[in-house]
Amino acid sequence: MNREQGFSKGHKADNVELSAEEQKTLAPEEQSRALQLRERVRRELAKEAIEQPQECPDELWGILASDALITQEWLFKNFEQERSEWEHAGKVDVFDSENKWLYENAVDQSEHLRKMVAFLYGTSETEEPFSYKDLDDLFSVIDAQYKESRPTIADKLRHEVASLFEQQDPRVHLGSQSLRRGLNTGKIGHLEKNGILRGEEATLLKDTLQFAEVEAYGEKDMIDTLQFAANNTELAVGLLSKRVGLSSDIAHDCLTLVLSEMEAEHDNTFKDDDASKKSWLKKVGQWFMGNEVSQTIPLPEKVQSVLEHDGAKWAHRLVSLLATSKQKDIDRRYFKDELYKEEEIRNAILDFMRNDEGDDFSLDQAEEYLERVVNLSQFDRASADDLGQLRAQPEQQPTTVWGKMKRAVQRGVKTAVTEIDGPLEEGESAYLISPRMLRDAKAGTKLDLFVDAVEQLERYPGDKRNPAFIESAQAVERIREQLTHEYDEFIKLKEAHKKAQESAGKKPFNGGIDTADTKATSGAEWFSVETMMEPLAMAGEKILGFAGDQVKKFVDRMKKGGREKRQLRNEMIDRIGRAGGGPSRPRGGSITRRSSSRVSSPLRSSIR
Amino acid sequence: MNNQQDNGIQEFIDEVCHDIGITVLTRDQQDEVKQIITQDLNAFIGERVFFALSADRRTELEKIIQDGGQDQLYQFFGSAGVDVNMLLQQSLELFTQKWRHEAATMIASVS
Numbered sequence: 001m002n003r004e005q006g007f008s009k010g011h012k013a014d015n016v017e018l019s020a021e022e023q024k025t026l027a028p029e030e031q032s033r034a035l036q037l038r039e040r041v042r043r044e045l046a047k048e049a050i051e052q053p054q055e056c057p058d059e060l061w062g063i064l065a066s067d068a069l070i071t072q073e074w075l076f077k078n079f080e081q082e083r084s085e086w087e088h089a090g091k092v093d094v095f096d097s098e099n100k101w102l103y104e105n106a107v108d109q110s111e112h113l114r115k116m117v118a119f120l121y122g123t124s125e126t127e128e129p130f131s132y133k134d135l136d137d138l139f140s141v142i143d144a145q146y147k148e149s150r151p152t153i154a155d156k157l158r159h160e161v162a163s164l165f166e167q168q169d170p171r172v173h174l175g176s177q178s179l180r181r182g183l184n185t186g187k188i189g190h191l192e193k194n195g196i197l198r199g200e201e202a203t204l205l206k207d208t209l210q211f212a213e214v215e216a217y218g219e220k221d222m223i224d225t226l227q228f229a230a231n232n233t234e235l236a237v238g239l240l241s242k243r244v245g246l247s248s249d250i251a252h253d254c255l256t257l258v259l260s261e262m263e264a265e266h267d268n269t270f271k272d273d274d275a276s277k278k279s280w281l282k283k284v285g286q287w288f289m290g291n292e293v294s295q296t297i298p299l300p301e302k303v304q305s306v307l308e309h310d311g312a313k314w315a316h317r318l319v320s321l322l323a324t325s326k327q328k329d330i331d332r333r334y335f336k337d338e339l340y341k342e343e344e345i346r347n348a349i350l351d352f353m354r355n356d357e358g359d360d361f362s363l364d365q366a367e368e369y370l371e372r373v374v375n376l377s378q379f380d381r382a383s384a385d386d387l388g389q390l391r392a393q394p395e396q397q398p399t400t401v402w403g404k405m406k407r408a409v410q411r412g413v414k415t416a417v418t419e420i421d422g423p424l425e426e427g428e429s430a431y432l433i434s435p436r437m438l439r440d441a442k443a444g445t446k447l448d449l450f451v452d453a454v455e456q457l458e459r460y461p462g463d464k465r466n467p468a469f470i471e472s473a474q475a476v477e478r479i480r481e482q483l484t485h486e487y488d489e490f491i492k493l494k495e496a497h498k499k500a501q502e503s504a505g506k507k508p509f510n511g512g513i514d515t516a517d518t519k520a521t522s523g524a525e526w527f528s529v530e531t532m533m534e535p536l537a538m539a540g541e542k543i544l545g546f547a548g549d550q551v552k553k554f555v556d557r558m559k560k561g562g563r564e565k566r567q568l569r570n571e572m573i574d575r576i577g578r579a580g581g582g583p584s585r586p587r588g589g590s591i592t593r594r595s596s597s598r599v600s601s602p603l604r605s606s607i608r
Numbered sequence: 609m610n611n612q613q614d615n616g617i618q619e620f621i622d623e624v625c626h627d628i629g630i631t632v633l634t635r636d637q638q639d640e641v642k643q644i645i646t647q648d649l650n651a652f653i654g655e656r657v658f659f660a661l662s663a664d665r666r667t668e669l670e671k672i673i674q675d676g677g678q679d680q681l682y683q684f685f686g687s688a689g690v691d692v693n694m695l696l697q698q699s700l701e702l703f704t705q706k707w708r709h710e711a712a713t714m715i716a717s718v719s
Contacts, residue, residue, distance in 0.1 A: 446712065446715055446716060447628065447708065447711055447712040447715050447716075450629050451626075451627065451628070451629040454629060454631070454632055476632070479715070479718055480632040482718040483629075483630075483632065483633065483715065483718060484633055484634065484637065486714050486718065487630065487637055487641060487714070490641075490714070491637070491640045491641065491644070494644055536650075536651045536654035536655045536658065537647055537650035537651040537654055538650070538673060539653075539654035539657070539658060539669070539673045540649065540650035540651055540652065540653035540657070541650040541654070542673055542678075542681060543653055543654060543681070543692075544617055544649070544650065544653055545678065546678055546681045546682060546685070547692065547693070548616055550693050550696045550697060550700075551616045551617055551620050551696070551700065552619075553697070554620065554696075554697060554700045554701075555616050555619045555620045555623055558620075558623045558627075558704070562623070562626070
């Protein structure tokens with residue numbers, strides 16, 4: 001698409017956006033200019049969203065979604081003001097040149113960007129659904145452009161590396177972005193040499209990139225590596241350690257661990273070759289101790305045969321080991337092993353749930369932690385089960401508050417994604433943390449907290465004069481009052497909607513409730529409307545009557561889920577009791593026996 | 609509706625209401641919301657099942673809904689070419705999620 005086409009398409013889409021006032025008061029050329037500027041602002045917004053999808057997603061989402069027009073005007077003024085300041089200083093050329101990307105490359109991609117904006121706005125502005133592939137294409141194009149603009153890359157890198165140091169760990173994201181941008185350790189070294197990145201920053205960035213490289217290792221790559229290791233072990237270890245930036249003994253450990261696991265699983269396949277295996281390990285050992293061994297050290301033949309039959313599995317295992325090692329390596333060197341591991345998040349959430357020690361942990365903070373949880377959960381998915389097994393922390397079971405909240409977040413995110421786009425495809429999980437998904441997930445968590453608090457209070461058997469109890473009860477009561485008002489409005493809205501349909505002579509197909517499904521199918525007149533009221537609802541009622549056992553089955557499952565939730569909560573209270581040094585109740589005890597001083601007040605901060 | 613009360617629908621609605629926290633509302637409000645949810649459930653199920661059928665099967669189902677009884681319905685689904693049990697389980701799950709989403713949005717707007 002050339003620039004002209006880009007503009008004309010953009011304008012066509014935007015024509016409807018001029019207000020009546022603008023259409024009345026602006027001259028045609030002013031209208032055209034307003035549209036052009038608006039288009040430019042849209043691109044600016046999209047660019048910002050693309051550049052920092054993780055850094056400020058909620059803020060940007062909030063700006064985009066809450067009041068798009070006002071925001072555009074605001075940005076428009078600032079953009080123009082800045083440009084006129086440069087113009088005034090006689091440096092408009094510099095300004096324009098610095099915004100070359102915006103003027104030229106973005107214009108060429110206006111169709112994509114328009115889709116991107118539509119995606120961010122959550123509208124169905126585009127004719128075709130916006131796919132993740134579109135987004136990916138967009139990233140590629142933009143990344144390609146960024147390659148030409150070193151200062152921008154450097155600024156961005158500095159910012160992202162600074163985030164890493166501030167423990168807002170976007171390492172997978174940053175690493176993969178860097179990979180896409182074609183950054184390698186050489187280029188990072190160049191940035192360091194020119195003083196654009198400080199030494200420490202450059203090293204961390206290299207590590208991060210290497211971590212992402214491990215993650216990005218393909219199956220074929222790893223099978224090749226294993227095959228290669230079988231043929232020429234020392235060279236394979238050397239290359240591997242260089243490529244992932246791990247010491248050669250760690251790379252060697254990973255390789256030999258995989259080989260020994262292969263042996264164990266294949267029922268001592270290598271037993272017959274014990275002597276040659278020993279000899280191989282000895283030679284590798286010599287090599288690691290610094291002895292120069294240049295000749296090939298072949299592995300026993302049976303290793304080759306196992307690799308041929310089950311190579312993919314062992315390749316994944318090796319990737320997983322390397323990724324874990326790399327993660328530990330980075331954590332040890334930069335974060336002193338304290339980088340918000342699950343344990344830290346769990347404790348923080350426990351503190352939050354307990355909240356009887358002071359006011360210093362707010363819902364906002366809990367939500368920040370949840371965002372980190374989402375990031376971590378991506379991390380988990382990236383390297384599957386092995387990471388969980390190898391981490392110092394035992395794999396988190398949903399018996400903890402952390403697990404519960406993590407699940408809530410994941411459920412929210414996954415539901416949102418699958419509802420929009422159907423089942424997830426490989427690679428799409430990277431987009432799970434879009435602002436919209438996060439927002440939905442947070443709302444879901446807040447609901448969980450509220451329902452949980454209500455239940456706890458209802459069942460609270462202790463002294464109800466306890467200040468913590470009173471506080472929780474007051475919090476719930478305040479939310480209840482506000483919800484009463486909200487639901488009142490909701491009921492009125494539904495009634496009005498129903499009446500409007502009836503008075504328009506349209507029989508409501510669905511009791512007046514708008515659903516995504518019904519919206520999609522409204523107008524499908526499959527029943528004789530004259531003879532039947534609410535035909536879909538009537539059909540549903542009959543079908544449900546017919547399939548009562550299925551409903552019963554589902555209800556039983558729901559109830560079981562509810563029981564499990566309550567059990568989890570009791571276990572959590574038990575754990576808090578023990579962790580806080582307070583009187584602990586016997587295992588398996590009920591909520592009725594907990595210490596009254598440990599009443600949680602999960603909603604205290606949420607009512608602020 | 610009696611039929612629905614007998615076979616666990618009411619229980620299902622109660623569970624949904626509990627899950628979305630509306631048990632804190634006044635009794636009148638709860639009743640109204642429950643009614644909305646019940647109507648929505650019927651429509652939701654009706655629509656999902658209906659549109660899972662082929663065009664000629666839809667006409668057949670329409671006739672049965674108008675004139676037939678539970679027996680015909682039973683026979684119909686026996687040969688309808690869709691796994692109605694699975695469809696129902698999925699639909700009930702989706703329905704709970706839908707209302708959960710609705711409630712989450714509602715509570716998210718409470719400051």
